[in-house]
Amino acid sequence: MSIPEDSSVQVISLYRAEDKIHARAVHGWFAAWRWGLVWFTQLLFYGLPWLEWNARQAMLFDLGARRFYIFGLVLYPQDFIYLTALLMISAYALFLFTAVAGRLWCGYACPQTVYTEIFMWVEKLFEGDRQARIKLDKAPWSFNKLWRKAGKQTAWIATGLWTGFTFVGYFTPIRQLAGEVLAFGLGPWEAFWILFYGFATYGNAGYMREQVCKYMCPYARFQSAMFDKDTLIISYDAERGEPRGSRSKKADPKALGLGSCIDCTLCVQVCPTGIDIRQGLQYECIGCAACIDVCNDVMDKMSYPRGLIRYDTENGLSQHLSRLQLVRRMFRPRVLIYGSILLLVCVAMAVSLAMREPVRMDVVRDRASLARLVEDGMVENLYRVQLMNATEQEQRVSLSVQGLPGLRLRDATVVTLAPAEAKWVTLALRLAPEAAQAAGSGVHKIEFLLTREGPEAQAGPHEKSSFVVPR
Ligand code: SF4
Numbered sequence: 510m511s512i513p514e515d516s517s518v519q520v521i522s523l524y525r526a527e528d529k530i531h532a533r534a535v536h537g538w539f540a541a542w543r544w545g546l547v548w549f550t551q552l553l554f555y556g557l558p559w560l561e562w563n564a565r566q567a568m569l570f571d572l573g574a575r576r577f578y579i580f581g582l583v584l585y586p587q588d589f590i591y592l593t594a595l596l597m598i599s600a601y602a603l604f605l606f607t608a609v610a611g612r613l614w615c616g617y618a619c620p621q622t623v624y625t626e627i628f629m630w631v632e633k634l635f636e637g638d639r640q641a642r643i644k645l646d647k648a649p650w651s652f653n654k655l656w657r658k659a660g661k662q663t664a665w666i667a668t669g670l671w672t673g674f675t676f677v678g679y680f681t682p683i684r685q686l687a688g689e690v691l692a693f694g695l696g697p698w699e700a701f702w703i704l705f706y707g708f709a710t711y712g713n714a715g716y717m718r719e720q721v722c723k724y725m726c727p728y729a730r731f732q733s734a735m736f737d738k739d740t741l742i743i744s745y746d747a748e749r750g751e752p753r754g755s756r757s758k759k760a761d762p763k764a765l766g767l768g769s770c771i772d773c774t775l776c777v778q779v780c781p782t783g784i785d786i787r788q789g790l791q792y793e794c795i796g797c798a799a800c801i802d803v804c805n806d807v808m809d810k811m812s813y814p815r816g817l818i819r820y821d822t823e824n825g826l827s828q829h830l831s832r833l834q835l836v837r838r839m840f841r842p843r844v845l846i847y848g849s850i851l852l853l854v855c856v857a858m859a860v861s862l863a864m865r866e867p868v869r870m871d872v873v874r875d876r877a878s879l880a881r882l883v884e885d886g887m888v889e890n891l892y893r894v895q896l897m898n899a900t901e902q903e904q905r906v907s908l909s910v911q912g913l914p915g916l917r918l919r920d921a922t923v924v925t926l927a928p929a930e931a932k933w934v935t936l937a938l939r940l941a942p943e944a945a946q947a948a949g950s951g952v953h954k955i956e957f958l959l960t961r962e963g964p965e966a967q968a969g970p971h972e973k974s975s976f977v978v979p980r
C-alpha cells in the first residue's frame with residue numbers, strides 16, 4: 510500500500526536495532542564480590558572435570574552408561590529423585606535470595622553475568638575502556654584497529670571453545686576428549702556440542718549481553734513476584750540526590766539549592782544494561798551494583814557521605830529505616846517460608862543420601878509368560894532382576910524371596926558386582942503343587958530380598974512383585 514506524501518499517517522517500525530552499550534569498567538566493593546564469584550564459579554567449572562577420584566573422573570555424567578559419578582557417589586537413573594531435590598533446592602534458594610535482596614543471582618553468579626564480565630575484561634584488554642572503545646568503533650579501519658579487533662575476537666573464540674570443551678568434558682571423560690581434539694578425531698556429537706556451546710557463550714557474552722537479560726531470560730519475567738516493599742533493591746535516594754546538578758567540590762550544595770547528585774552520569778556509563786537508576790527501579794536493572802560502586806567513588810571525591818545509590822528497600826527509603834530495622838524486616842513470612850522449605854529439602858536430601866542402599870535392585874516380571882508348569886507339577890514364574898552397585902567397592906549379594914509359603918528360588922543366587930556395575934540376572938521362582946493348591950489360583954504378592962554377603966552381611970533392599978498360580 511503506498512502512502513500519500515502529504516499524509517498525516519506516520520509509519521513506525523516496531524523493530525529498532527539496540528544501540529551498542531560501551532559500559533565503563535568499575536572497581537569497588539561490589540565489583541570485587543562479582544569478580545570473586547567469577548573466579549569461584551569458573552575455577553569450579555573449568556577445574557572439576559580434571560579432578561580424579563578412585564582412578565576415574567570425579568564428576569562425570571556418563572549418559573551412555575546411564576550413570577552419574579559425583580566424587581564417591583554413583584547415581585543411576587533410578588536416583589532421579591535427587592535431581593528433583595536439587596532442582597527444588599536451587600529454586601527455593603533463588604526465591605529466598607530474591608525475596609531478601611532482589612536480583613542477587615543475576616548480578617553476581619548467573620553464567621550470563623559471569624561470562625559477560627570475562628568477555629568485557631578481554632574487550633577492555635584489547636580495546637581499552639569506554640572512551641577508547643567508542644573512539645575505536647568510530648575510527649576508520651587501520652592496522653591498530655585491525656589487530657585490536659582481531660586479538661579480541663581470537664581471545665573470545667578461544668574462551669568460547671574452551672568453555673564448550675569443558676562442558677562436553679562433564680559428559681565424556683575429559684582426558685580422552687582432549688586426546689581426540691588433539692588428534693582431530695572428535696565424534697560428530699562431541700564436535701557439535703563443543704561448537705554449539707562455544708558459539709552460545711561467544712554470542713551471548715560477546716554480543717547479546719544485556720539483551721539476554723532483558724528479552725530472553727525467563728527468570729527476569731517472574732522474579733518481581735518475589736519482591737515486596739521490604740526487599741533490598743539497588744535504589745537511588747532521590748530525596749537526598751535531587752535536585753541534581755554539577756558544582757565545584759568546594760561549593761556548598763545547600764547554598765546552591767542542590768542535592769548530592771552532581772549529575773556526572775557515571776552511574777549510567779557503568780550500567781551494563783544502559784539504564785539510569787535515578788529514574789527509579791526498572792526491570793532492565795540486573796542488580797549488578799556497578800552504579801553503587803561508581804557513585805560511592807564520586808561521593809568520596811566530593812567528600813559527601815557514601816550511599817546516594819545503595820541497597821535499600823522501598824519501605825526503607827520512604828520511612829527512613831535504619832540498617833538494623835532493615836535487617837529485622839528481613840525475617841518476614843515469605844522469607845521464613847522459603848527458608849524453611851529450603852532447609853527441609855536440604856535435610857531430607859542429606860538424610861536420604863546417607864541412608865541410601867549401597868546395592869539397588871529392580872525386579873521386572875518376564876513378559877513372555879505369566880506362569881508355567883515344569884517338572885513334578887511345579888509352578889514356575891520368571892523374573893529379570895537388575896542389580897546396581899552404587900559404591901566403588903566390589904559387592905557380593907544373595908537373593909531370596911518371601912511372601913508365599915513354599916516359594917523358593919530354582920537356583921541358589923549369589924551375584925558379584927564390580928564397582929559401580931549394573932547387572933541383569935534372570936531368576937526362576939518355583940512353587941510345589943501342594944503349596945500352589947493351598948495358595949489357590951491367582952496373583953499373589955511376594956517380595957524379593959537382597960542380602961549383602963561378606964564379613965558384615967547386611968539385609969539390603971526389598972522389592973515387591975507378584976507370583977501367578979494358574980487355574
Ligand atoms: S554517579 Fe552518583 S553523582 Fe554521578 S550522576 Fe550517578 S547518582 Fe549522580
Ligand code: SF4
Nearest residue numbers: 780794795797798800
Ligand atoms: S542500574 Fe545498571 S549498573 Fe545499577 S545495578 Fe542496575 S544494572 Fe547494574
